[in-house]
Amino acid sequence: MRAPAFLGRLWRTRALLWGLLVAAIALLSLCGPWVVAHDPMAMDSTSQLLPPGRHHWLGTDPFGRDILSRLVWGGRRTLGVAGAAVLITVGAGLLLGLLSGYFGGAVDEAIMRVVDVMLAFPGLLLILGLVAVLGAGSKALAVAVGITGVPAFSRLVRSAAMSAREELYVLAALAVGCRRRRVITRHLLPNIVGPVVAFATVQFGWAILNASATSFLGLGESPSVPEWGSMLNLGRGYLRAAPWVSAAPGLAITLAVLSVNMLGDELRRLFDPALRWQGA
Amino acid sequence: MIGLVPTVWAVASLTFLALYLIPGDPAQVLLSESNATAAEIAERRAELGLDDSLPVQYGRYLWRLLQGDLGESLFTGRPVTATIAEQFPATLTLAIAGMIVTVVTGLGLGIVAAVRRGSWLDAAVSGVSAVGISTPVFWSGLLAIWLFALVLDWFPATGQGGLQYLVLPAAVLGFSSAGAVARVTRASLVEVMGKPFILVARSRGIGPRSILFRHVLQIALLPAVTVIGLQFGFLLGGAVVTETVFARQGLGRLVVKSVLRKDLPVVAGTVLVGVICYALVNLLTDLLYRALDPRVRSHLR
Amino acid sequence: MVRRKRLLLGILVAVIALLPSLAACQAGDAEPQKLVYGLTLIPSGIDPHIHASSELGIPLSNVYDTLVYLDPETGEFVPGLATEWSVSEDGLVYTFTLRKGVVFHDGTRFDAQAVKFNLDRVVDPATGSQKARYMLGKLDRVEVVGDHSVTIRLAAPYAPLLDSLSQVYLGMASPAAVDKWGKAEYQFHQVGTGPFKFVEYIPGDHLTLARNPKYKWGPELLRQVDSSVDEIEFRFYEDPSTRTIALESEQAQIMGEIPPQDAGRIDQAAGLALHPVAIPGQPLQFFFNLSRPPTDELAVRRALMYATDRETIVETIFGSWSPVASGPLSRVTLGYVSDFEGRYLHDVSRAQELLEEAGWMDSDGDRMREKDQRQLVIELYHMGWGMVPEVVQMIENDWAAVGAQVNAHLVSYPAALEAARAGDHNVIPFNLFGTDPAQLGSFYTSGGGFNFSHVQDAELDELLGLAAASQDLPQRLELYRQAQTKIMEQALVLPIRDYVNLNASSSRVQGLRFDARGWFPLLSEVQLED
Numbered sequence A: 001m002r003a004p005a006f007l008g009r010l011w012r013t014r015a016l017l018w019g020l021l022v023a024a025i026a027l028l029s030l031c032g033p034w035v036v037a038h039d040p041m042a043m044d045s046t047s048q049l050l051p052p053g054r055h056h057w058l059g060t061d062p063f064g065r066d067i068l069s070r071l072v073w074g075g076r077r078t079l080g081v082a083g084a085a086v087l088i089t090v091g092a093g094l095l096l097g098l099l100s101g102y103f104g105g106a107v108d109e110a111i112m113r114v115v116d117v118m119l120a121f122p123g124l125l126l127i128l129g130l131v132a133v134l135g136a137g138s139k140a141l142a143v144a145v146g147i148t149g150v151p152a153f154s155r156l157v158r159s160a161a162m163s164a165r166e167e168l169y170v171l172a173a174l175a176v177g178c179r180r181r182r183v184i185t186r187h188l189l190p191n192i193v194g195p196v197v198a199f200a201t202v203q204f205g206w207a208i209l210n211a212s213a214t215s216f217l218g219l220g221e222s223p224s225v226p227e228w229g230s231m232l233n234l235g236r237g238y239l240r241a242a243p244w245v246s247a248a249p250g251l252a253i254t255l256a257v258l259s260v261n262m263l264g265d266e267l268r269r270l271f272d273p274a275l276r277w278q279g280a
Numbered sequence B: 001m002i003g004l005v006p007t008v009w010a011v012a013s014l015t016f017l018a019l020y021l022i023p024g025d026p027a028q029v030l031l032s033e034s035n036a037t038a039a040e041i042a043e044r045r046a047e048l049g050l051d052d053s054l055p056v057q058y059g060r061y062l063w064r065l066l067q068g069d070l071g072e073s074l075f076t077g078r079p080v081t082a083t084i085a086e087q088f089p090a091t092l093t094l095a096i097a098g099m100i101v102t103v104v105t106g107l108g109l110g111i112v113a114a115v116r117r118g119s120w121l122d123a124a125v126s127g128v129s130a131v132g133i134s135t136p137v138f139w140s141g142l143l144a145i146w147l148f149a150l151v152l153d154w155f156p157a158t159g160q161g162g163l164q165y166l167v168l169p170a171a172v173l174g175f176s177s178a179g180a181v182a183r184v185t186r187a188s189l190v191e192v193m194g195k196p197f198i199l200v201a202r203s204r205g206i207g208p209r210s211i212l213f214r215h216v217l218q219i220a221l222l223p224a225v226t227v228i229g230l231q232f233g234f235l236l237g238g239a240v241v242t243e244t245v246f247a248r249q250g251l252g253r254l255v256v257k258s259v260l261r262k263d264l265p266v267v268a269g270t271v272l273v274g275v276i277c278y279a280l281v282n283l284l285t286d287l288l289y290r291a292l293d294p295r296v297r298s299h300l301r
Numbered sequence C: 001m002v003r004r005k006r007l008l009l010g011i012l013v014a015v016i017a018l019l020p021s022l023a024a025c026q027a028g029d030a031e032p033q034k035l036v037y038g039l040t041l042i043p044s045g046i047d048p049h050i051h052a053s054s055e056l057g058i059p060l061s062n063v064y065d066t067l068v069y070l071d072p073e074t075g076e077f078v079p080g081l082a083t084e085w086s087v088s089e090d091g092l093v094y095t096f097t098l099r100k101g102v103v104f105h106d107g108t109r110f111d112a113q114a115v116k117f118n119l120d121r122v123v124d125p126a127t128g129s130q131k132a133r134y135m136l137g138k139l140d141r142v143e144v145v146g147d148h149s150v151t152i153r154l155a156a157p158y159a160p161l162l163d164s165l166s167q168v169y170l171g172m173a174s175p176a177a178v179d180k181w182g183k184a185e186y187q188f189h190q191v192g193t194g195p196f197k198f199v200e201y202i203p204g205d206h207l208t209l210a211r212n213p214k215y216k217w218g219p220e221l222l223r224q225v226d227s228s229v230d231e232i233e234f235r236f237y238e239d240p241s242t243r244t245i246a247l248e249s250e251q252a253q254i255m256g257e258i259p260p261q262d263a264g265r266i267d268q269a270a271g272l273a274l275h276p277v278a279i280p281g282q283p284l285q286f287f288f289n290l291s292r293p294p295t296d297e298l299a300v301r302r303a304l305m306y307a308t309d310r311e312t313i314v315e316t317i318f319g320s321w322s323p324v325a326s327g328p329l330s331r332v333t334l335g336y337v338s339d340f341e342g343r344y345l346h347d348v349s350r351a352q353e354l355l356e357e358a359g360w361m362d363s364d365g366d367r368m369r370e371k372d373q374r375q376l377v378i379e380l381y382h383m384g385w386g387m388v389p390e391v392v393q394m395i396e397n398d399w400a401a402v403g404a405q406v407n408a409h410l411v412s413y414p415a416a417l418e419a420a421r422a423g424d425h426n427v428i429p430f431n432l433f434g435t436d437p438a439q440l441g442s443f444y445t446s447g448g449g450f451n452f453s454h455v456q457d458a459e460l461d462e463l464l465g466l467a468a469a470s471q472d473l474p475q476r477l478e479l480y481r482q483a484q485t486k487i488m489e490q491a492l493v494l495p496i497r498d499y500v501n502l503n504a505s506s507s508r509v510q511g512l513r514f515d516a517r518g519w520f521p522l523l524s525e526v527q528l529e530d
Helices: A003-012 A015-034 A067-103 A105-119 A123-134 A138-165 A168-175 A180-191 A193-216 A228-236 A244-271 A273-278 B004-021 B026-030 B038-047 B054-066 B080-115 B120-134 B137-151 B163-193 B196-203 B208-245 B251-260 B264-292 B294-300 C002-024 C054-060 C112-123 C161-165 C175-188 C240-248 C260-268 C298-307 C310-318 C348-357 C388-400 C413-422 C437-444 C458-469 C473-489
Strands: C034-039 C068-070 C077-079 C082-087 C093-098 C139-146 C149-154 C196-202 C206-211 C231-236 C272-278 C284-288 C377-382 C405-410 C427-429 C493-497 C500-506
Touching: A015 A067, A015 A244, A067 A105, A067 A138, A067 A180, A067 A193, A067 A228, A067 A244, A105 A138, A105 B004, A123 A138, A123 A193, A123 B004, A123 B208, A123 B251, A138 A180, A138 A193, A138 B208, A168 A180, A180 A193, A193 A228, A193 A244, A193 B120, A193 B137, A193 B163, A193 B208, A228 A244, A228 B137, A244 B120, A244 B163, B004 B054, B004 B264, B026 B038, B026 C413, B054 B264, B080 B120, B080 B163, B080 B208, B080 B251, B080 B264, B120 B163, B137 B163, B137 B208, B137 C240, B163 B208, B196 B208, B208 B251, B208 B264, B251 B264, C034 C054, C034 C240, C054 C231, C068 C161, C077 C082, C093 C112, C112 C139, C112 C149, C112 C175, C175 C196, C240 C260, C240 C500, C260 C272, C260 C500, C284 C388, C298 C348, C298 C388, C310 C388, C310 C493, C377 C388, C377 C413, C388 C405, C388 C427, C413 C427, C437 C458, C437 C473, C458 C473
Parallel strands: C034 C231, C377 C405, C377 C427
Antiparallel strands: C068 C077, C082 C093, C093 C149, C139 C149, C196 C206, C206 C231, C272 C500, C284 C427, C284 C493
């Protein structure tokens, strides 16, 4: 594929636009802590529940902490946990799904049995149980949320791999004697990128949601650590007295998930040969 | 159904192990609002058989399960079956109502977006479904209560009873997974609409509506059915939060509480009910798949 | 196929068309004599002899009568189902004369045999009591002396016995009903002698009581009014954020535990009334673990007390509704002493001085103190409810200001209790409620079930042991004063705020009062105006 054509398509599909937005959010979360004016942990009993204004752009929370600073610091933690969780899900899910879809037979049977067992637990319950076992903190949360996503993800990869395996070029590669690993990495993997990316982006939103639900149920992150889910949970109690406390993290979660999802959509168009062919 | 036996065993064992590993002592929780002495708490722990070794406790647990005895809650002292029988219908009602909302809005939005691909409508649907995917139920639920119960006074805020009590929680719960369904529906519709046979049909002058309903939808709904099947588990999980926010009775609230206080019999019983539900939903999904997919159908014939 | 699609479309249209009519047919007009009372937590079970939650007592203290009552205004015990009683000099024998003509809701008679049956049931290990069994001290036996006379014999003197007998957990249930339904099912068919009858309980959904028109034998503090409500339905609002909305949208007429940030608005609102009730027992408090460094050092504990700005914490989180706590008992509890008000006031420089004297310095300039290559790190375990996470955040902030780093662990309830028992914590919050100071024994004696300070102090053990057995009230109170002084001198506990239950109601509700425990409403004279 020639570079100019690729770039042109990149522009046309608006992937660049959403990609830039995602990059901006990520960059702000990464570098923001050096940019924001206030200490996200600093409480100030003289400036509690201030509405958005010149000094505190997004207002302050019930403890007098600056919401903008907490939002920016919290982005690190929230997106970090969600990102780590998605990596776990995608990594383990790809491995299990490809093995299952490629080899079929007894391997498939064994893997899918395990997947079935895990799917039988309602997701949130599994996370709660894992967090209770592993202990609180962001690492445990990321692992719990990540593991919980694995079964559904490996299912998806498996069915994509199975249908790709029947495609002519894969059969051809096998026929000319390509090695298995090469067939998997060179032929199967690129052809399931579309659904994988699409599902991974959904997973990302789901990870943020589930992490925040544990905070609602009274587990999860320690509440003084700035994190979008627990900020939203704190803000609920002030929905009517001080709506800005919950509005900021609520909108941040939505914006982050929205842009990652959109980026996923566009990337899928970019990579999926079938969609590319019809110029969708 | 025989195939379910190893799954049930694995789920039951995992549940046992997880609850065993969660730190804490049910006897201590049981007596945490009394002025029992440390010695009395230890005595109660022994009475409940919690001092026994892991294999002994596991063996006793499996043996009971084998006899079809789910046991009694450590906390209420009631048979787990009675508790489930009393709480399950409420959760099932909520999950099914949520499912209907998910399917109707998810498919509807997905189809609209695919048909009007690239228009502002498409963009709006993307936005709406992203909001759905990205809004925690504990947050949208509170907003819905505030808006529809307090400000507009259309529906009762909380509780259960007639259908009017079900509307808000079902809408909130269903909307939370409608986004995913809409996205998948749209994507697969777009894909199918580009397939050669559709182009052929179009070139033969068959009307777009007829193409959509006769050819496209049938095939495009397959992935949506899979996703909907997977969403059911998500809905059961979401029911946990929805039940709490809307002050509704249900298994979701019960099982979270039971996990958090290590009430093994209740958790195990509930999870096993979940396994059976999941198996049934899988069966349904398979049947739907066969009904919808011409390839699978002809294969069967 | 086309027909199927039409059907689907039809259903869709029907659903959409139905929505507005659903909205219209909502139950806006409740019957005038029915009242909805919002509870906050779903109890695991509601048999007061077996289960322990405070929540169950809110409805059920109106279903059961007790042998004696504790008058919330005078603090004296007054006759209930027992018209008079006497205690032997050695404090081992209590004799009660019972009221005649009292009838259970199922029509059976209340007599001495019933009292024996109830107390025997509570102490029977097969009952599996989670609270009541531990309220009777060392019960030897209950003897029926006559038809309306009964004797309780103890193996050791137990001063709080009357206090225990005045609580719903030792309320008098109909022996016939208990026998009929059995251990697990009785809680759904409870029968007492109180001003309200138990109608039904659907766990997680509602519990309904109906007025008992035959109720004539109540103590004076339970004045039965002819126009009181006929039926009360209790519902469970576990999510604090929805409680006020439920009240404002007329879904409930009375609601407990309103979040403090909503209380001001309710207090000002035209159609609503706020009823703050102080709860006797222990304040919201944090125990320091004496068996784990660095809180094994008295200087560190004291420094952390001085470092905590309790006034600001209480003001920020609980508003002006709760008093700042000063000692191990809240102000409205028997045995409370005001000696500690003004002790351990927020004083950052005092805290820093104490730490420096004890050798905790910041030698590497990271604003955190250390001693002998050990950082000043405090392990804090806590649960995620009841405003505890909010308080913990402010404590972390305050302690960091004097150079102590807090590692906060948000854990499940069993895990918190387990950490406290095992001594993994430096600091942990916990408290119980109750009217008698004997509760201190559970927390500050070496064998206590909740000795989360891990204190092993023979002198404290003796003081609390003597106090729990003493029949002489002034002597008892003096012993508890000494014990509390020792607790605060040793800085075993950091008290934060006295509990105040912020109840709220529609202003149509008249005559709402609460009993001596603070949690339990006296519903017999509650009326609902039109």
